[in-house]
Amino acid sequence: MIAELNIKLFGDVQIVDVYANKRGMVFGESTILRDFGPSLKGKNILDIGVGAGRTTAFLLECAPQRYVGVDFAPNMVEKCRQRFPGNDFRSADARSLTDFSEGEFDFVMFSWSGIDCVNHEDRLKILAEVRRVLAPGGLFAFSSANARSISGPPWSLAAIQDLYLSWSPRGIARASRDFLEGVRNYVLHRKDQEFHEDYVINLDAAHSFRLLRYNIAPDKQAIQLKAAGFTHVRALDKKGAYRDLTDVSLRETPIYYLCEKAA
Incomplete structure (x- = not known):
């Protein structure tokens, strides 16, 4: 997958x-x-x-x-x-x-x-x-x-801090859109994540959580x-x-x- x-x-x-x-x-x-x-x-x-x-x-x-x-x-x-x-x-x-x-x-x-x-x-x-x-x-x-530093879900503090946010109506709208897209992708694919003793495959914050990555x-x-x-x-x-x-x-x-x- x-x-x-x-x-x-x-x-x-x-x-x-x-x-x-x-x-x-x-x-x-x-x-x-x-x-x-x-x-x-x-x-x-x-x-x-x-x-x-x-x-x-x-x-x-x-x-x-x-x-x-x-x-x-x-x-x-x-x-x-x-x-x-x-x-x-x-x-x-x-x-x-x-x-x-x-x-x-x-x-x-x-x-x-x-x-x-x-x-x-x-x-x-x-x-x-x-x-x-x-x-x-x-x-x-x-x-x-x-794997010592994997991405959290879209609502984690680190992921939210990575959103491009400017305090203008357009900037707030863009950040809101990116956040909701990340949540959608995360919910859709989180079942494909794997957590093992030696490695982790998780949804990375890159590309609005569309990327599954080996850590x-x-x-x-x-x-x-x-x-x-x-x-x-x-x-x-x-x-x-x-x-x-x-x-x-x-x-x-x-x-x-x-x-x-x-x-």
């Missing part, structure tokens, strides 16, 4: 336009490119969940031998082709990267918490596919929601990655600082992770 709901959301042409207007690096990406960008010159890069191409420009600046951007929403892929003609963009599902062979890429990025848009079993399939297409020692960078704490994520065949797992907070995965004070979300394909 989670993947079906989310692909419908990200296939919406209005959502595509929202993401097409996003520019620049976010969270720990500047640190990742600072530390590893120079080593990507002449290498092969796979950009999963490329969306409308926000990550394309700064990954191309690394001067890779080959850059491929993929997304499971065809409307997103088409927007990338319009914005960056001459580059390789494809509709593809991260759970089954059948276009690519074993060890084909040196660096794989999955930004904007795209890996969180599927259920637990499918997340493990994605990790297996990423490991398969990575060369030995290849680097995987991705962001993921932190996992950093220490649990490290265990999951090591079980999937990755090593040298590191975490970066939203300011781009490397953090101890076991530090319980690391509650912000999302978290960026870096890991390598184990030999």
